[in-house]
Amino acid sequence: MSARIGEHADKTRLVLELSDPVNLRAFSLASPNRVILDLPEVAWRMGNPPVPSGRGLIKAYRYGVFRTGNARMVIDLNRPARLGETLVIPPSAGFGYRLVIDLFPTTQTAYESDAGWPADLRKREADAERRARVAVAPSATGKRVVVIDAGHGGIDSGTSGVNGLLEKDLVLAETLLLAKELRARGITVHLTREKDGYGPLRDRVAFARAHKADLFLSIHADAHSDASVTGLSIYTLSDGRSDREAAALAKRENQSDVIAGVDLLADNSVTPILIDLAQRDTLNKSALFAKSAVAQLAGVTNILARSPHRSASLAVLVAPDIPAVLIELGFLSNLDDAAQMKTQAWREKFAAGLATAVVRHFAGDAAAVMAAGTRP
Numbered sequence: 001m002s003a004r005i006g007e008h009a010d011k012t013r014l015v016l017e018l019s020d021p022v023n024l025r026a027f028s029l030a031s032p033n034r035v036i037l038d039l040p041e042v043a044w045r046m047g048n049p050p051v052p053s054g055r056g057l058i059k060a061y062r063y064g065v066f067r068t069g070n071a072r073m074v075i076d077l078n079r080p081a082r083l084g085e086t087l088v089i090p091p092s093a094g095f096g097y098r099l100v101i102d103l104f105p106t107t108q109t110a111y112e113s114d115a116g117w118p119a120d121l122r123k124r125e126a127d128a129e130r131r132a133r134v135a136v137a138p139s140a141t142g143k144r145v146v147v148i149d150a151g152h153g154g155i156d157s158g159t160s161g162v163n164g165l166l167e168k169d170l171v172l173a174e175t176l177l178l179a180k181e182l183r184a185r186g187i188t189v190h191l192t193r194e195k196d197g198y199g200p201l202r203d204r205v206a207f208a209r210a211h212k213a214d215l216f217l218s219i220h221a222d223a224h225s226d227a228s229v230t231g232l233s234i235y236t237l238s239d240g241r242s243d244r245e246a247a248a249l250a251k252r253e254n255q256s257d258v259i260a261g262v263d264l265l266a267d268n269s270v271t272p273i274l275i276d277l278a279q280r281d282t283l284n285k286s287a288l289f290a291k292s293a294v295a296q297l298a299g300v301t302n303i304l305a306r307s308p309h310r311s312a313s314l315a316v317l318v319a320p321d322i323p324a325v326l327i328e329l330g331f332l333s334n335l336d337d338a339a340q341m342k343t344q345a346w347r348e349k350f351a352a353g354l355a356t357a358v359v360r361h362f363a364g365d366a367a368a369v370m371a372a373g374t375r376p
């Protein structure tokens, strides 16, 4: 319900006021140094969350829904800090339940020897990682399957628009409209999220593979330091070559797991992957879809002036056997783009245009297969 930060010479104390007692788990992670507090799903009602001065051990913090049934607070540290015993103090002297987190200065070496994932969480992430890599047989129903991934969510808001529009809200609204359009065209659609919650990037990849997706669409919105930059861009997975701006974008979008406190590996960048023939075919299909979708959508929205089809090392696009693109709807840093993306009219027009691009992609795909003399 509220929070206080006490910055002392020998420790920094964070106190959270609660309406009810909670079970809490706290652990610390390195690179960057941060403390994770896992809670059951709670309603955050902090009207005026305190801002750390920068002199104490807490640099910044964020909180929100993590997964269904699970809330999380992530505390970024200014300096390495040892986590004291975390306590939930029962009501007394006019206070309700209080959760007390004490942080004590320590050395980076000592910090790193304590930091790490609890074993069960590590296992959960490792299982998801494995599921993301296991190949699945193609769908037997013959119906095309599209998985749409609304980027970010929950604790990770993504980019904030110049008009206050949050990327996570925009992309969810667009995803729901697109799902409706695709279903109306006879396509099976699964969504990685249908409300405001976070899912790790590798879970999103695993989800697409578990549903035997024929196409994976990750929906995002971009931001640029130059506020005049506007327009749609569509990214496919880079085979190693990507320009500086694409690399910066990949860093921003891959940062999602770091923001939500889920990255298992310290470095969340996608290492240049060894691309085998099967994956080369997947990349070709992804690029083909990206090009035709850009052409289709040119009549619906403005297109990034310089090369709207681009490639970058994006963690959410790594499934080796599912054509996948990441669509940046436009720039939330641009006044016109942000205003346009806020309107229902534009959102519906865009969803319809993209759905048409998907249907055409599948039609072309099937024709090519039939030309080769096999049944689709």
Ligand SMILES: [Zn+2]
Residues within 6 Å of the ligand: 151, 152, 158, 159, 167, 220, 221, 253
């Ligand atoms: Zn994004």
